[in-house]
Amino acid sequence: MWRDLGAIGRDKDSGGYRRLAWTPADADCRAWFRAQAETRGLAYEVDRNGNQWAWLGDPAAGDAVVTGSHLDSVPDGGAFDGPLGVVSSFAALDELRARGVRPSRPLAIVNFGDEEGARFGLACVGSRLTAGQLGLDKAHALRDAEGISLAQAMERAGYDPEAIGPDPERLARIGAFVELHVEQGRALADTDDAVGIASAIWPHGRWRFDFHGEANHAGTTRIEDRRDPMLTYANTVLAARKKARLAGALATFGKVSVEPNGVNAIPSLVRGWLDSRAADQGTLDLVVAEIEKAAVERGERDGIDVRITRESFTPVIEFEHALRDELGRILGKDGGTAVPVLGTGAGHDAGILSGAVPTAMLFVRNPTGVSHSPAETASEDDCLAGVTALADVLEGLACR
Known part of the structure; x- marks a missing residue:
């Protein structure tokens, strides 16, 4: 998965990624997501705001456990910011199946559109629209550096810009959203911990x-x-x-x-x-x-x-304490060492959704702390530790 996705939208000169929203590179990433969903026999759908969903179980049943992140990038961004969360979500589902566990709650993987805001100047557009934090008029007024509006870009990419807006029915189906992300900073770099839990997002x-x-x-x-x-x-x-x-x-x-x-x-x-x-x-x-x-x-x-x-x-976003503590219990099972709890200055879709559904985040150690740059990295062992941690969390939440 990582190899196939890694070739999409990469600039040969800078080595960074240019996966701006509603561009050909973004379309290729979206096609990759759909292929991953269909290969696993998951029910694939795109919501009214262009966010992609892959479902295991009945979406209408409610109380779903959702994971995922985003696939778009900042100009000349790194390979891990966003994509690590999406790739890890599919890999965690594979791990659950290898364990032979069966979710008792619907499970979904999501790719939120235009998280970085690199093209239209507003971050987390897909999740903001879904949560009702971005009005239709303001969304249609967003324009890129070439004067192309968000509505025009969506329409050119084959989506209906008139359909965008709040999606309370979808949010009501979600019982918990857990987003895995590469750490944007180096709080874990000098520790023995490959994975941390988010406490809050700075204002x-x-x-x-x-x-x-x-x-x-x-x-x-x-x-x-x-x-x-x-x-x-x-x-x-x-x-x-x-x-x-x-x-x-x-x-x-x-x-x-x-x-x-x-x-x-x-x-x-x-x-x-x-x-x-x-x-x-x-x-x-x-x-x-x-x-x-x-x-x-x-x-x-x-x-x-x-x-x-x-x-x-x-404003400051405190992730739901009960869900955060539950993650800590799951990952610290069998009397293990407590998992570090970290604050972050970076915004995320999980933060946007936190006002509507219980949300939490996992961070995978970044040895240099560099992010939004081609130098962004994480070791393979730490990424695999992140997959295992996410699988443990999904099993603990969705398979109980």
């Missing part, structure tokens, strides 16, 4: 900073006559790093666009996107407020109009 959001200046000639405009938004943007980037470091938070300007984007032209507009996260809401609010203040104050000095828009936000 996080994305803010767009628009710095409006005045376009002019780079070779003839005196320094004192310039209204250069690049200077204000650069100062804001440095301020973000400083404010986050002092508060023990995270703040990153990872995307920028420039107009008119000429080598010999002073920009008229610099637009940058801030991603900020912290362990608690108060810290996050403080850091973002200080970054915004630094941007506005520097803009006043530079003669730049600064406009700030919050594009998305997710």
Whole structure:
């Protein structure tokens, strides 16, 4: 499975993956998922929001145990973020069958669409739509860098954009959702533990900073006559790093666009996107407020109009304690050592669904902590340990 999936959407120059939502690479990943489901005799379906499902047992019976993750990537992303969870889900089902156990509850594997938000700028679109956290109008208004709307992209890929929206009936069938994911960080790297359990997802959001200046000639405009938004943007980037470091938070300007984007032209507009996260809401609010203040104050000095828009936000998400504790009991059986419980700054579909169904997460050790990069990795032994852990959890939840 890993070998077959690994060839899809990989850039030969960077070595990273470019599996953006509703592109040919995404379609190939979706075809792979369907083939895996049908090879195992699972009932395959696509929901109204384009998420793929593979069912063992009757979906209408309710109280289903669901696992899975996503197959799309960030630009030049790594091989493990998302796909490890999907591949491990199919492998865990194979393990359950090899053990000869029979689920007493319906069991499903899911591939949520457009989790990374790399194309349309909003993460977890598939799960947000399903959970009713993304309205139809806003969803249809999402556009990529080429001006193609989400609706147009879905339609071109063969899906009905008019059908998207909340899916409470589907969510009501789910008794528990457990997502396995490669660790995005290195909390497990210096331990003897290949697998950890998630405790919570930090509050996080994305803010767009628009710095409006005045376009002019780079070779003839005196320094004192310039209204250069690049200077204000650069100062804001440095301020973000400083404010986050002092508060023990995270703040990153990872995307920028420039107009008119000429080598010999002073920009008229610099637009940058801030991603900020912290362990608690108060810290996050403080850091973002200080970054915004630094941007506005520097803009006043530079003669730049600064406009700030919050594009998305997710509050702190505590995974259901009862389900989390149940995972701990299952994986710590026979008096074994307690499984580490970790917080994470990364968002996930499990976090989006947590407001509607009990959710939990397993992390597989990442020796370097690198993620969203071709250097992202996990050892084969640790991946297999993750499969075994997921199979144990599914057996404990669905086969009791």
